[in-house]
Amino acid sequence: MRLRFTGCYTVDDFQMSMPEYDTLDLLQVLDALRLCTQCDNDGEIEYEFPCYNFVETLDGLWDPPPPPPAAPELCYGGLRLRSPTGTEYLMGSFFPRIQVQLRHFAQEYPSRDVDLYQWSEGSKFCTGRLESLLTLSRGGHELELKVRGPCDSRVACFYLMEDLLNALEQVFADMSPGLPIERHYLSPTSLRLHRGAPVVQPPEQLATALLRDGPHSSNISR
Incomplete structure (x- = not known):
């Protein structure tokens, strides 16, 4: 299965890796155990695994706002x-x-x-x-x-x-x-x-x- 740095995988990603199993059932169990979360990504169902999220911190996520009146205090x-x-x-x-x-x-x-x-x-x-x-x-x-x-x-x-x-x-x-x-x-x-x-x-x-x-x-x- 191809590594995705966001930790989000489709059902097909898992199914191709484990063709002998019904991976949808497995993913639903993992979701119930709070190890992943089912998400809708532009109409495609994905499962987010934060333990496999390797995205680095982006700059600017908490920058100071522009001073008033350009932005509210x-x-x-x-x-x-x-x-x-x-x-x-x-x-x-x-x-x-x-x-x-x-x-x-x-x-x-x-x-x-x-x-x-x-x-x-x-x-x-x-x-x-x-x-x-x-x-x-x-x-x-x-x-x-x-x-x-x-x-x-x-x-x-x-x-x-x-x-x-x-x-x-x-x-x-x-x-x-x-x-x-x-x-x-x-x-x-x-x-x-x-x-x-x-x-x-x-x-x-x-x-x-x-x-x-x-x-x-x-x-x-x-």
Whole structure:
């Protein structure tokens, strides 16, 4: 079977490699096990295997927008997900399953105006004017999730981030039940300025800020 760097294969690709089997049945089983996802690519049915996705990161996926009035000012939010010390290596093994989950998330999203682009170490999900970026750290020890959108869509950005987090937590619960995942929130100001190393707020600092500022303080801001 010819290697495809996107990790997407047709039923015929598999059938030619294994003519003695009904590969459609096999692919449906693999889909049910969340090892791949059935996709419609311009009318042709394909199966996406993120574990075989070797596409490199494209430049410009999260570039700063043009300054106003050429483009609206954006609000930003984000966080890093980490597992406890000694279990960091698990994040890399979770990631292919996470990308399968994101494909299902995109297919089931209530809006039709959605787009999901995936590569070997990341995924970008867009819906309407909102964008989100999920990346695996270079060492494969943590995930970084960022969202952004026009300032008048701050609430929608918050709910998009929560929806994505729920999708990720479902994978953690399925693959490693009981494993605690820490949420380290990223400074919205650092994200808006596109700093290479954004300021990170550990969970205990966030709890202190919420006690000080009240429950209506937000981690999605300009």
